[in-house]
Amino acid sequence: MFAHAWHVLMASTASPLAVVPLLVKPLQQPATADAPDSDARTGDVVVTARRRSERAQEVPIALSVIGGDEIEKTGAFNVNRLQQQQPSLQFYSSNPRNSAINIRGLGAPFGLTNDGIEQGVGFYVDGVYIGRIGASTFDFVDVAQVEVLRGPQGTLYGKNTTAGAINITTRPPSFTPEARVELSGGNYHFVQGKASVSGPLTDKLALRLSTSATTRRGTVYDVTSDERLHRQSNLGIRGQALWQPTDTLDLTLSGDFNVQNPLCCVQYYARTGATQRPIARQYAALAAAFGYAPPSTDPFDRVIDLDASINSRQEIGGAALVANWDLGPATLTSVSAWRYWDWQPQNDRDFIGLPITTVSQNPSQQKQVSQEVRLASKGRNTLDYTVGAFFFHQTIDTQGSQVQGPAASRFLLSGADASNPNVLNGLTSTNTISFDNSSFAVFGKLNWALTDRLHVQPGVRVNYDKKSGFYESIVSIRNSQYDFVATADNVAALLAARPVGAARTTFQNQINTLAPQRYSPEFSDWNMSCDFTVSYDLTADVHGYATYAKSFKSGGINLSGLPLNATSTGVDLATQTVKPEKVDHFEIGLKTQFFDRRVTVNAAAFWTEIGDYQATVNNNAINVIRGYLANADKVRSRGFEFDSSFRPSRRFSVYLSGAYTDATYRKFTNAPCPPELSGGSATAPGGVTDPVGTAGGRSPSFCDISGQRLPGISKWSFSYGAEYNLSVGGAGGQVYLGYDGNYRSRFSSNPSPSAYTWIDGYSLSNVRAGYRKDSLNVFGWVRNAFDRQYFELLSTQSGSTGLIVGQPGDPRTYGLTISKSF
Template structure:
């Protein structure tokens, strides 16, 4: 995706012979000066004389550097989707956005456990570990959002979404090694305006959006906006007689723009979002053989309880979860953005405070059996950030952007996990497996704290060696300091024991029971299931990043560039529990921290336009090598439910991307975008094993093992998965579609029909590729048919029109039972939308 911006072009169907100019509204960030546009307004008048004469299909021109600059000439991999196109396609959050951007991947088992990846890189696949950074930066109006979980809100009054690929640390406040995703909301206006949009559909879907803006004084403008979404769930829970995977979202936003002088403006913004979706459910998908004895695999275990799920066809969309389900979150904050034009340059300040409160409840065993009856990690995040940038104005022989960034974040988590009466049979072996009292009521209460401080200075030059040749070097110096605290206290109350086990007394409690005794075995089984542990990890380091881009304008419509980036993703600390050491009485403290990722990225790009700019074709090839890649592992440890972090030796992501858009007339728009991504572990010799090799008798490294899926077999201590594919990544992905309109009524009205499709090939849904967790590829199709005139638009829509059954995620049940659970994608939905601007 190379700045073709075909989706935004589709939104401008009425401007077939005009240049679309995205201008600076006085609050554009200096970051945007070279890469993207922030806080814009849209001016439909032609700005570029050459483009005006071409009669071509709507060039997109950015002026965030206070000079006219066609996006096609910006040497960076960049895609933009405008607010109108978001409305038409139904992409009202990040999850739906990925269907339009082949290089973007978004995965979420619930809002907290979400990941945004670009070109297959960004965050390790699996449950979230708070102690590490995200490789893809998420920004709202220039403010960095410290946790991806806080990115799952519905878009409210959005002007545009921009996706940048590759390392961005020399231009962006936070160091991002895989890319950045920017959401820009509509700015306050000095001309009175209002927008109203209402949608309704099946599953009792109702969504309403409204915004209003206007002047309060000659130099003061206000904008208020709101969005509310509700929808019945798509999965029926027979236990609670409720539909899960519902939507209950509310978003409010306000912005106040003060034009203090002709050269100084300040924008004060605030937002509040609350979601209570009762998601995200995973349930029976299939069963595969593991290395556990056959009597301890899922089929036999379920039969022992006389249990069967309500359906073994996951697309019947019915489950019987016996634990409470909740995914409530509250997101909000305030920011102040100031822009001061000092003549030769613009000084920008972005100050922000944000919070995120997360209140989950889960059924972590994914069945109607009381195995794990409570598993939740409520957490509260607070962050403050300050960014200052200075960017040169005009179009000079040497332009620059320099800046400094400070970020401080705290996260406090109160975790709890409770085992039920079926836990002993599912998780234990020997005599204790038949005694439900061994694990019934076993409770772990976790206190987890995280403190993260980051500081950086960065800069980027643009040297025009000639009118056609530009050299753009960048540099970043970064400091990160992280500290944490993890304390798990385990309580058990039954006929045998009544005690509280902590990291301090567990050894004494073990010693009080003679080795080899039944009591000692029972106690050992309990602490192996939920181990008391306490540790305080620390990490701090400086690093230096840099990049250089060479760009050349072969002609006014053919532009090439080459980029090399050396970047770092900060080291991290493990805050989800550590694996037990060899004595099973303590934790392996060598796994407290993970080293920084070191990234070398190479990219070649070519941006072209033909036929009076009616046809756009952009190409790029990329190659990224990462050493000390941060991966989520669990080594089959029952007590580390969420997994812990480790460094893989080396990972490589390489591939090619293209964007193509064609406007043969102002009545017809067509586009197709594609990406080939080959992302592999190059060196990961001590990885966790897939489920088919897990659960058997443990063997020493290098010892004799049995073939995969041998009940009662011998399992390797770890597996070499070098050469295998990274999880969550399709080798091939495409988006495609178009829109055709016909004038009616002779007064500017038109009827239109549109189609948006996407395709992704199969991908692995397990950190170590497994035969049981491949998600097969397929396509999704969305249609719309409507009428619009001036500021009025009404259309009917259908999404997933052919009702394709597919999984968003597949996971394994703890304990190597062989149960594979899945989270299905949305079924076919249909409805209508009506909107009006005033």
């Protein structure tokens, strides 16, 4: 019943689907609600937004819905796959912890994860907010539908989010016995099994148990370990109990456990490009000095030679209690939850088979508790409302470590120290990082019908956030030449003991590479968000709306280390916090249906400006791996989207969705420079620099990238597809053929656009063909049917060597799926 109550709150803002419009029915009816209906011929989405049946076409916000059946047949069994069906959605992941979800180009800064900031796209499972995107990378288990909301959220539910939200609803317990089984097999030894069973224990208590297990051989071969990496090894279990002690009260207790270890997310040789370092300090010369060559210079050979251990195990789980109490004119909903995430990585951070950075990892443990209470009127009045309160508390503990190997000196340093392996060999940083985050908010939204056609919907949210953290890095080295332990307390004394000469230069090179530091940042602030929507029904099938939203993303704290001060004896404490983002969002939309609602065409245009955008930067030190957070003055994302579908008959359906997104830095004058301008001798701000790629040239301390495109954003993206079926056997059986495709134009894969890290546009095609009858479905599928070679990410190797490494997307896969419901 909670799943239905969530729709009461959320689906009132639905728009037509970004895929073929689906039949979305409420999963469990409240005792006093009017039952909604759906038209299978037109594919209308019917929701119970105000405890009455409403067509999703009539409610004013950009929202796409993908049903569970659509997810299963297209193979979109996780968030990464989901983006192929949602043109406005972007998902990036160099590993599960370093993952980000963006909508319309906004949400999280591109680059390595920094625990101390909020995510701009909220992620929810059955109404429970997931505090880390890394904890969202599980396989979908028994999913009923996925909703993708675009634009600022927070006046109706949950956490304040400035770019949008993804809400996953699972199938609830049923008082009618049922079971579902699905089994898939394919190339790369792919095997996936899903099963669920549900039914009553008494006339007031029902259970549902669901599980999913996936295995697949890796697509990348490591010649050193003789292992296949980028595999799939996932297990998920979920249980729910629904208790309805009275006709007006229901409670759902749920718990889930997920474990994954894909040995994933390696990046390796993609290409090289010239930087400002001396020619002898660039990748080709450095590799030649060690007599090194990668096993292949074609990344789509999918062959690597790691010289360090790799691991990417994560464990995700939690429990939630959801209560719905029908009070007559309104419904009171409570969502209480506890969740955890345990991340256990190992990485080869230099990406090649040389011992440069042999360890760079941040095992992390997150725990969170949340409580939400909402009161929503049933929607039978001229003035309807939703009011609520939300509390969230999160802790993260991280145990970081980084170790340099015998090749690090030559790759990361210059001068005489570059020729001495012992300068950096064994240099180790041990980091202790903690984060405490509390958030509290009250929110409300009205729906006021001024006339039968004209509605105004104001909303407001008052939010308080408090963040505190601790970061300490202890640096040590012990080899035949060097032996010391440097902390934030003794680094100045150790440097003073080396007042001049080579010893001082060497020690500075060591502590600049891995800096001893300790700091305890704090941030707290109140903010108020608001939105105002006006909607008008031009006809029964043509609806327009306009929205303005003023939103905030909480300020944050830097928890990946800070840049050093001018004397290299301490950190620049002015950089330990970042200011909140301030968002002004404008949107207009039109929703239309024609030809007896067989054709749906919806469009929206948006303009979003963000002040003090939270971005990842660095101080251009060539031997520093991680950057830190800072504020860009202004960012703008603008564009338009459309969703369209056509169902001329029960036999044939076709859809096309698209987005144009122009997301740029409007003012960012102190940004990190692209790799082609890095690695040279430093110049003062505004000083003379040499042309890009000038070996031994001068590099600016930072760059002005105002007007350039944000990373990860394609200007054009589309999803499209069709399905055709024929009756066979005369008893409801069908054979069918389906196609789903998507296209993304080229996008930048570096925080500052670089000629070396543009990812070319690509299109992917998935096909399926099968037979279905009643609850039986048997179909074969091919994904990436034309074996398109493309990158998901490109990155630079630390040290400004000019090496560009990449993470290729999946090759062509194919297989067979059989599913049956009982």
